[in-house]
Amino acid sequence: MKKSVIFGAATVACLSAGAAAAGTLDDVKARGKLNCGVTTGVVGFSAPNAEGVWEGFDVDVCRAVAAAVLGDSTAVEFVPTTPKTRFTALSAGEIDMLSRVTTWTLSRDADLKFTFVGVNYYDGQGFMVPKELGVSSAKELDGATVCIQTGTTTELNLADFFRSNNISYEPVPIETVAEAQQQYLAGSCDVFTTDASQLASTRATFETPGDHTILGDIISKEPLGPTVRHGDDEWADVVRWSYNTLVAAEELGITSANIATLAGEKTDNPEINRLLGHEGSMGEMLGLDADWAVRIISAVGNYGESFERHLGGQSAIGLARGLNALWTEGGLQYSPPVR
């Protein structure tokens, strides 16, 4: 019987925090699978499809790390986590990394002892209003009724914003986005406010998305990024540079379409050569082999491709790149040099 109750042990190794801290990279290689914490379902970021295969923008980061470390982007054990279980799962060692719309804040970094390896999505709190209201800026919302999720930072941000602009509003407290959607469409509130990416994906499900507009005002900073435990810098480096590879590939114009040609022979561009392992020993420094970046890009494409596939024009959500455009195009996405 002891056997049969411990049969999770092989696949879902719940290592203690101490054991996991020593060489996560080696643990993952020995296990042959990356345990990656994701959401239980957020549109565009992570959700299983009809075949039960996880897909999404955050999922691509997990797949990139698996491709780099294990050479197989499907060698990921996706561990669904809720906002309440995500941090304990990571610190207890149940997962090797967390890629789950998690905002990078000082307290999470210093107090909860996590290392945020980058920002894969710059989000922020926005407003959605019906077009017929004729509002073009959040500052014109004096006296509006606002649907707002209770007990979240969005509630506090909203209060701050309205107070600092010296205008009044009437909150309509709601529990979930689903509820907000119904209330908003029924006209119980003039405005719905939450993270802009969430607003866009909610609007995409409306019968007539064109009748609603997301205002340009963004009133808070929500940098979302992949996270690992404190105390294992080698592993943090692997995750950080797996993610940076996605951005660097877009900067350098490497896509999943041309990666086969570029990987085949040395190019004239030394940056591409270093990233793809033709020159230098970048992979070796990370504890990986020379082809690590080639595998990442062949598996998930570059940052822009992943964005378009899950959040941008190719998806039903249709988000604009905005802050998440490359720094050369007026956005904030920027990869430190691979050298």
Add this chain to the structure above:
Amino acid sequence: MNTDIAFVQTETIPPSPPPSSAIGPSKWIKDNLFSSIPNTILTIVTIWLIYTVLMQVVPWVANGVWTTSSLTECREVLQGKTGACFSVLSERWNQILYGFKYPVDSYWRPNLALVLLAFAAAPVMFFDLPRKMLIFTALYPFIAFWLIWGGTILGPLVALLGFVAGGYTFKTLSMKSFAAGFFGAIAAAFAIWIIGGALIPETASENAWLSPVPSRDLGGFMLNLMLGVTCVSLSLPLGVALALGRQSNMPLIKGISVVFIEFVRGVPLITLLFVASVMLAYFFPPDSTVDLFLRVVIMITMFSAAYIAEVIRGGLAALPKGQYEAADSLGLDYPQAMRLIILPQALKISIPGIVNVAVGLFKDTTLVSVISMFDLVGMIRGPILASTEWNGVYWELLGFAALLFFIVCYGISQYSQWLERRLATDHR
């Protein structure tokens, strides 16, 4: 006699039928729906309400779209008409029922387990059936475990052997003393499990006839049913033991029972589930972990056992003292008195309460969605509503979930009413 009368009726006139207003449907309508002015008003309002609801629901269901592959396509097909998008059910039904990771070619295994459950539960629920069928009931947990989780058959076999050895030890030793039998049985069972567990080779599951499925891959309504059935059937005996323990004269046993019941009843189930999923990972040594499903089963069982114990304590308290004294005067010892006289009566009184707990427990199994297990509700709220195709389909999915739960809960309630009628031996 006056002979001027032209005609005299010689036989009795047959009774005429009552006027149409005093018979048939019209009388029923008059008596029941329009008997007075307030009742007439209420009737009209009710009919209007029903009409309004039906006018919304009937076209919604009748226009339902079943074959599209996303919500957007549904809306294109409907062209602005009212209509449900049932396509989400026809595309994702397997995820709703089995979760998104259970291997598709193994769906027959839980299905078969469910069919066998009917045979296993029948002799327990309908005691007119031959008692020999209870043998299958005793074997069922091991068969179901093997079917659903797959892997080597040796695991369930060793577990079964442990129970058999325990039962045999109890039978031999309890002739002398109950305590010797009780503890001897536990020792024997554990000896078999430890030895047997060590003998099963590590790789036994790899080439098993039924491919092994880890607990994390279970989901959907299957998970609710499994949790519900397991926890109800485990918490009943535990609840009986706790109720008796609380009534016991032995201070230690009484104390433990009271503390357990009061502690568990004083804590929300969701807290226990969080402890099960999150905190326990810190306490177990590295590399050894108790399966999440088992942890959740233990927590829910503890929770419902505490409630069932209180329900049964009510039943015990309702018995007149004379019943206890009658058992003593017959010279029965404690186990005999309880088994033959007290518990049959107390349990009969407690049936409505126990069923109430069971129905509540079954619905509470949806709480596991907050610890990221993908039960029916977790499946709907998480993966399905988060897919770009189906984000925004609420009524169809949650209505389907409600329908599934209603079928099971209504079945339980009908069974309990039948049971009460069947056991109605008192003279009221």
